Amino acid sequence: MPTPDAQKPAETPVDSAVPASAEEARALGEQAQAQWASERRIVEEAEALRVHQVEQAAREQRERILQEVAALPGLPGVYRYFDAQDQVLYVGKAKHIKKRVSSYFQKDHGGTRIGLMVARIARLETTVVRTESEALLLENNLIKALNPKFNILFRDDKSYPYLKLSGHQFPRISYYRGAVDRRHRYFGPFPSGWAVKESIQLIQKVFKLRTCEDTVFNNRSRPCLLYQIRRCSGPCVPEGQGADYARNVSHAERFLLGETQEVMDGLQAQMMAHSDALQFELAAEVRNQIQALARVLQQQSVDENSATGRDRDVDILAAKVQGGRACVNLAMVRGGRHLGDRAFFPRHVEEATAVSLGDDEQLSAYSPERQVLEAFMAQHYLDAHVPSLIVLSEAVDESLSEALSEQAGYKVTTQAQPRGQRRIWQEMCVKGAELALARLLAEEGSQQARTRALVEALDLQVQELDSFRIECFDISHTAGEATMASCVVFDAHQMQSSQYRRYNIEGITGGDDYAAMRQVLTRRYSKLAEAAQLGTGRLPDLVLVDGGRGQVSMAREVFEELGLDLSLIVGVEKGEGRKVGLEELVFADGRPKVYLGRDSAALMLVAQIRDEAHRFAITGMRAKRAAVRTGGSKLEDVAGIGPKKRAQLLQRFGGVRGVAAASVDEIASVKGISKELAEEIYRVLH
Known part of the structure; x- marks a missing residue:
């Protein structure tokens, strides 16, 4: 029989963490709150200490920089600003380097572009030179080498076309671009390939010089069609190898050098000599030459009173800045003939035009157009051919002319307030710059609108529209021969030709476009996917494939194997009858096909990118096919x-x-x- 003690239920032990009363609960709450407040205070103190250390380090860094600035000499030189990652921010030159560099640190610039740059300066480097001309040369070389963010940058493209007269016994006139060979004569540079080809056609028509390759010329036994239509004098056969060809070569050289009146006088004398000898057919041919040359000179020559001396070779430069973009228009006069113009569009214009001023009162009077012109002249002419006269839309620093003269070895004159014919050139060049910049702004505006329309039409989640990136692929071959794949890139609202890639497709059955697409996508994205996972690479926001469901299915398989997002893949399927404007978009993630509409801005962008991929693929395929054959x-x-x-x-x-x-x-x-x-x-x- 159980004892009374055994019948009594066991007492539940009291948990020490559970309050026995409201007072204890309140006490525990206050204790926890005090502990949280203490921890928060510790965090705030640590953050304040970190901020203090950062500010202290910034002050010490600024004091160190100011000490370095105070120790700078009052001599010409070049200075460079670097950020904490040791990336160059800005490269500048100065006649008085201490005064110029000090102007950046004399006051708080706030949230201006100068302030943003100065706040990022972690260190500076300076190089003292003997003259301002040397400073200009060094500044230009450093800008090209370092590509700083706050300098005006022009594309380093001096590969102008030339007209080449070969050193052959019977010289050939041809289009040329590349390194110069002293065995031949070169005339130019010309602003465009079209200007060279027009000059070649003129020389063919007037002077009848040959244009055929030397290998063709050496193996001909009878004249070609150009001889029959009187565009070549036929030096490939004995009948055309007389003194007339050498005389025509001499006339062509003098014409290209601008000695047009001397050429006309020589042709006139030649015509009269044929007439006196009763060689009326030959006289008539020379007369036709004179008439053809006179018509060309009437169209292309400049004013006779100003086309002598140094005006035979002149460059005209005009700058226009608007809407954060800039244009420099370069017009060329060579041999007294106006050959056309060429537009250049620099980068970093807004940043550079703000930063380059600093607090220098003298520089603050410089217009953005003047800064752009000076940057162009330094980057374009230094280490390149420069004519003796440059007509400008804005006056530039005299030291720039001195540096160009020192480099060229002859006097280079700049003129900002010309008269007569030069004033006409200047006005034409300014108008050309305005039109080119307006066209650029319109194109950029339309491209931005097209990008936005495509993003909205496909309902894409894009954080920064300006960094929206598209890669497009196409396959090209001729009946299975020389298969070539292309990848073109659209980024920052424009095609990025420097990022285009071609892929030789090998190891597949000829004509198997699906296998070719699989190979190029695998080669393109296998390593890129790994880099993207490590944070060292970037995948595109959209992958366009020129093709329908078959090509999209192949792209889907590749992306599944690589573990990539299938929603990136979009195929561009031909519409009914393969008519332009009826294309439909096919998706790899199972969404139904989409027809954007013939007049859709989104479809215009897709078609533009698709056509560029096709062009890039087919030109590569043709080159490969020609090499194979x-x-x-x-x-x-x-x-x-x-x-x-x-x-x-x-x-x-x-x-x-x-x-x-x-x-x-x-x-x-x-x-x-x-x-x-x-x-x-x-x-x-x-």
Whole structure:
């Protein structure tokens, strides 16, 4: 029988964490609140200490910089500002480097662009030079090498086309772009390829110089069609190899040098000599030359009173700044003829025009157009050909002219207030700059509108519209031969040609576009996907594929294997009858097809990118196909192969493709081809 103590239920032990009364609960709450307040105070004190340390470090850094500035000499030099990541912010020059650099640190610039840059300066470097001209040269070289964020930057493109007169016994007139060979004569530069080709057509028409390649010229036995239509005097045959061709070459050279009156006088004397000799047909031909040349000179020549001396070679520069963008229009006069103009659009205009002023009162009077002009002249002419006269829309620093003269080895004059014909040139150039800049702003506005329309039409989640990136792929081949894939990039509202890529497609069945698309996407995104996961690479916001469901399905498989988002893939499917404007968009993530509408701004952007990918692919394919069909190189490239041996090889094997398909022993069996030469031919062609 249980005892009374055993029948009594066991007492529940009291948990010490559970308050026994309201007072204890209140006490515990106050204790917890005090503990939280203490922890918060510790965090605030740590944050305040961190901020204090940062501010202290900034003050020490600024004091150190100010001490360095105070120690700078009052001499010409170049200065460079760097941020905490050691990235260059700005490169500048000064006649008095201490005064110029001090102007950036004399007051608080607030939230202006100068203030933003000065706040980021972690250190500075200076280089003292002897003259302001040397400072200008050094500044230009550093800007090109360092690509600073707060400097006006022009694209470094001096690859202007030239007109080339070869050093052959019977010189050839041709279009040329590249390094100069002293064996030949060059005339230019010309502002565009069109200007060169127009001049070649003129010289063909008036002076009848040949344009055929030397390899063609050396192997002709009768004149070509150009001889029949009187565009070439036919020096490839004995009948055209007389003194007349040398005289025509001399006339063409003098014409290109601007000695037009002397050429006209020489032709006039030649016509009268033929007439006195009763050679009326020859006299009539020379008369036609004079008339054709006179018509051209009437269209292209400048005023006779100003087309002498140094006005034969003149550059005219005009700058226009508007809407945060700038344009420099360069017009060229060569040999007394106005050859056309070319527009340049620099980067970092807003940042640079604000930062370059500092607190210098003298510089504050500089207009943005003047700053842009000076930046262009420094980056464009230094280390390049410069004419003796440059007509400008704005006056520039005299030291710039001195530096250009010192580099060129002759006097370079700049003129901002011209008269007469030069004033007409200046007004034309200014108008050209205004039109080019207006066109650029309109195009950029329309491109931004197209980008926004595409993002909205596809309901894409894009944080920064200005950084929206599209990559588009296309496949091109000729009946399965020379398959080439292209990838073009649209970023920051414009096509980025420097980021285009071509891919040689190999190891697939000829004509299998699906396999080709799989290969190019795998090669493109396999490494990029890994880099994106590590934070060192960036995937596009949209991947366009030129094709319908088949190509999209192949892209889907690749993206699934790589673990990428399928919503990035969009196929551009041809519409009914493959008509432009009826394209539909096909999605890899299962969404239904979308027709944007013929007049849709989004479809215009898609079509623009798709067409660019097609153009880039087909030009690469044609080049590859031509290389394949010619064995990858020409027999002319092989040392020791002259016209006779080349003809024997082509006759024996039926063309270059046959030579490329032959073995070393088969090539060596041709008369005059040694085993060593056969091995060299095989190596070059393979």
